[in-house]
Amino acid sequence: MNHQSDQYYINKVLEGRVNAFSVLVERYQGLVYTIVYRMVKNKEQAEEVAQDSFVKAYKSLKNYRGDAKFSTWLYTIAYRKSLDAIKASKRMITSELIEEVSEGEMELVGDALNYLQVKERKKIISDSIMKLPEDEAAIITLYYFEEKSVKEIVEIVNLTADNVKIKLYRSRKKLYSVLKHHISPEISSKNGRAI
Structure with a gap:
């Protein structure tokens, strides 16, 4: 219609x-x-x-x-x-302390997310994005969920393409840091290690 x-x-x-x-x-x-x-x-x-x-x-x-x-x-x-x-x-939004992750751990996120149930995964990802700073949450949402290009995000948030790429990279690392607490047991059990 x-x-x-x-x-x-x-x-x-x-x-x-x-x-x-x-x-x-x-x-x-x-x-x-x-x-x-x-x-x-x-x-x-x-x-x-x-x-x-x-x-x-x-x-x-x-x-x-x-x-x-x-x-x-x-x-x-x-x-x-x-x-x-x-x-x-005028309220201070405090982000949870987000620990740094290594490059090797970053590669695990794709495989690890496959272990979570679809509904649970969406909820966990959404809740995890909410823990990111506002601008990073918006950029992650625009890029991954709205499938906007870096060029389109540049127009929306009024940053340079390099800044958007840096924020995307840092946001992914922070998001993984938050998500790994949910997925680490799944990774460990699949690798045969004790949880």
Whole structure:
């Protein structure tokens, strides 16, 4: 039913058919909420920031030039709204102490994740991402879950490509550090070692 392109609905909204915007909201509300929630780390605040992001997108739609995908433009708004909310709340979000991991351990993460059940894995990964600093949680989410390219992430978070790559690398290491407490018993039992 809603198989038209984003631009089709944008044009309808700009022509005065404001209800067409609801299709765009439907398409992207889950993804926007996920990014916002992983940054602000509070469900109620995430709902509010996600809603504010759509309101800003609607009000700014006439300024959307189409240089980037609509989703990239929308994620940029959500990312910046999240940063504003974090600053406004003036609360210190403390990340758990995340230990450094060696390069050898990094290679184990791919195999080890296969040992976790699918639902459990999603929950554990989501909870682990929540332990990362806000900007890193957003970048990991955009890259792995929204499948955005480094170039698109650069546009969203307003960092250089090198900075995004460095943050991705560091975030993966931190994420593995958090995840290895869940997967180490699985690795040990598969290798025949005592847990």
